[in-house]
Amino acid sequence: MKLSELPRRTVARVECVEEAAPNDPIARRLRELGFVAGERVEMMAAGPFSADPLLVQVGYTRFALRRSEAARVRVSNGGEAA
Structure with missing residues (x-):
């Protein structure tokens, strides 16, 4: 499942960061921020209108x-569990 699909207040583990293109700068930045395989991640909240x-x-x-x-x-x- 994608992180964007994770329900609010749900804990999961990162499997990988997918690149949209070779040398994807956004994917690289996400990995630098700590989105690496095995890391615990939790969806805390979403924005009010467009969910951003x-x-x-x-x-x-x-x-x-x-x-x-x-x-x-x-x-x-x-x-x-959270």
Whole structure:
């Protein structure tokens, strides 16, 4: 499943970050921010109208991501309860 599809207050584990093109700068930046395989991730909240931005927690850090950016992160329901 994609991170953008993860229900609110749900914990998962990052599987990978998919690149839209070779040397994708957004995918590279997401990995630099901590979206790496095995990392615990939680969907905290979504924006009111177009559901942008998404508030996502990786480890102890929270990030606001566009839905299109979150869609590049593949996750699995392997996280512990919130």
